Amino acid sequence: MLEMRKPIPVSDAIAKVINHTCQNTTEYIPLSESYGYTLAEPIIAQQDVPHFNRSAYDGFAIRSADSVGATGMNRIPFRVIDHIGAGHVAKVALAEGEAVRIMTGAAMPTHADAVVMLEQAVVTEQGFTIRKPFEPHENVSLQGEDACQGEELIPAGGFIHPGTIALLATFGYTQVRVTKKPIVGILATGTELLDTFDDLVPGKIRNSNGPMIAAQLARLGVESRSYGMLADDMDACYETVVRALRETDCLITTGGVSVGDYDYLPTIYERLGAEVLFNKVSMRPGSVTTAAVANGQLLFGLSGNPSACFTGFELFVRPALNKMMGSQKLYLPYEKAVLTEDFSKANPFTRFIRAVYRSTPQGATVTPAGFNKSNAVSSIARGNALIVLPGGSAGYEAGDEVDVLVLGVEEGTAEWLL
Numbered sequence: 553m554l555e556m557r558k559p560i561p562v563s564d565a566i567a568k569v570i571n572h573t574c575q576n577t578t579e580y581i582p583l584s585e586s587y588g589y590t591l592a593e594p595i596i597a598q599q600d601v602p603h604f605n606r607s608a609y610d611g612f613a614i615r616s617a618d619s620v621g622a623t624g625m626n627r628i629p630f631r632v633i634d635h636i637g638a639g640h641v642a643k644v645a646l647a648e649g650e651a652v653r654i655m656t657g658a659a660m661p662t663h664a665d666a667v668v669m670l671e672q673a674v675v676t677e678q679g680f681t682i683r684k685p686f687e688p689h690e691n692v693s694l695q696g697e698d699a700c701q702g703e704e705l706i707p708a709g710g711f712i713h714p715g716t717i718a719l720l721a722t723f724g725y726t727q728v729r730v731t732k733k734p735i736v737g738i739l740a741t742g743t744e745l746l747d748t749f750d751d752l753v754p755g756k757i758r759n760s761n762g763p764m765i766a767a768q769l770a771r772l773g774v775e776s777r778s779y780g781m782l783a784d785d786m787d788a789c790y791e792t793v794v795r796a797l798r799e800t801d802c803l804i805t806t807g808g809v810s811v812g813d814y815d816y817l818p819t820i821y822e823r824l825g826a827e828v829l830f831n832k833v834s835m836r837p838g839s840v841t842t843a844a845v846a847n848g849q850l851l852f853g854l855s856g857n858p859s860a861c862f863t864g865f866e867l868f869v870r871p872a873l874n875k876m877m878g879s880q881k882l883y884l885p886y887e888k889a890v891l892t893e894d895f896s897k898a899n900p901f902t903r904f905i906r907a908v909y910r911s912t913p914q915g916a917t918v919t920p921a922g923f924n925k926s927n928a929v930s931s932i933a934r935g936n937a938l939i940v941l942p943g944g945s946a947g948y949e950a951g952d953e954v955d956v957l958v959l960g961v962e963e964g965t966a967e968w969l970l
């Protein structure tokens with residue numbers, strides 16, 4: 553008898569996945585490999601930054617007291633007694649009326665407390681003259697002005713981006729403690745599936761979900777291992793799933809999760825003794841998206857339909873993997889945007905529409921990306937966002953403000969330059 557599935561709201565389904573996801577353990581990795589990980593411990597300033605007073609400009613280091621009273625009519629002369637660039641330390645201390653020619657980044661000589669920029673000095677035989685007094689610390693970058701030793705600068709859980717790497721390098725971290733990343737297995741099921749390089753034959757299609765999921769994982773900075781494609785064969789699929797679970801932290805399958813005669817994933821979960829967290833979600837596409845846990849490992853049974861597969865990944869797999877990786881930010885960026893065309897379909901379930909999101913100086917707009925059924929592949933390619941229309945709504949009109957989840961919007965505009 554056909555099993556009747558009970559749909560649960562999207563929010564409940566996400567909560568179930570998150571509650572069954574644990575943060576990975578931590579490890580030390582080389583700084584040069586740490587981009588894209590999350591910090592497993594806070595960054596504490598190991599020293600003051602900068603750790604010595606230094607010149608902020610190319611010029612002359614002086615004692616500010618010696619510049620008191622300087623005017624255009626009463627230029628004060630200085631004698632240059634040394635010349636240093638960044639990386640060098642002056643060998644002599646300044647006495648009254650003395651200066652050191654100094655370059656940006658060089659340590660301030662003893663007793664010097666201000667810098668005359670080259671443009672502010674008139675060079676003479678013995679040195680230079682100035683026409684204005686200088687304040688103590690003028691044109692000097694002070695020890696600890698950027699960060700003080702012992703200060704917590706970035707909390708644990710922060711995403712390591714290029715700026716974080718600069719800070720870690722500043723403090724001499726050759727190794728960084730990060731939360732381990734998961735290795736995720738991908739298995740595409742379906743007797744109809746051909747490889748990318750195969751010629752089309754009647755009734756068969758090329759596997760697009762497998763490569764798409766690999767790229768969705770790559771976008772999250774997660775390593776994937778492909779278990780290829782399998783025909784809808786119960787035993788072969790079961791064996792590959794068992795092997796994949798041994799070799800990876802989490803397994804994503806596509807296809808075979810609905811109620812069809814060759815949809816074997818439900819039986820595979822049973823044979824594994826897995827706890828099925830849900831197998832029906834009140835959403836379109838992706839209503840048959842399934843999540844299960846076997847021996848503490850998550851299995852995501854994404855739909856075979858490409859748009860449903862894509863959406864299931866972004867809604868359920870993404871936050872789980874982000875949590876495993878120790879991130880504080882699990883979800884997609886959420887924005888409001890103005891719909892540019894009518895979307896008249898009623899929405900009994902929460903509807904996710906592949907769409908083109910544009911951020912303009914006048915505000916954000918969003919446009920459905922064309923043919924938008926569960927089995928669509930072209931709109932996934934055109935889209936850079938998902939419009940979220942709540943269940944129970946009758947349809948939307950151009951000009952309405954809608955919720956948008958933004959995906960990988962990298963393109964920019966030069967409009968701000970004009």
Ligand SMILES: Nc1nc2c(c(=O)[nH]1)N[C@H]1C(S)=C(S)[C@@H](COP(=O)(O)OP(=O)(O)OC[C@H]3O[C@@H](n4cnc5c(N)ncnc54)[C@H](O)[C@@H]3O)O[C@H]1N2
Nearest residue numbers: 740742759760761762807808809810815855856857860926
């Ligand atoms: N009687 C019912 N039929 C269906 C239901 C239902 O509730 N009752 N649900 C429909 C919905 S909604 C969806 S979504 C699909 C889900 O199907 P499965 O997840 O079981 O996936 P398959 O049956 O294997 O394939 C569905 C569709 O997707 C194509 N496909 C599969 N794998 C790939 C791949 N790797 N790359 C590209 N395309 C793929 C496949 O050829 C099918 O056309 O079930 C509905 N049916």
Ligand code: MOO
Nearest residue numbers: 837838839860926
């Ligand atoms: O699960 Mo299906 O994608 O709702 O169309």
Ligand SMILES: [Mg+2]
Nearest residue numbers: 808810812815
């Ligand atoms: Mg099916």
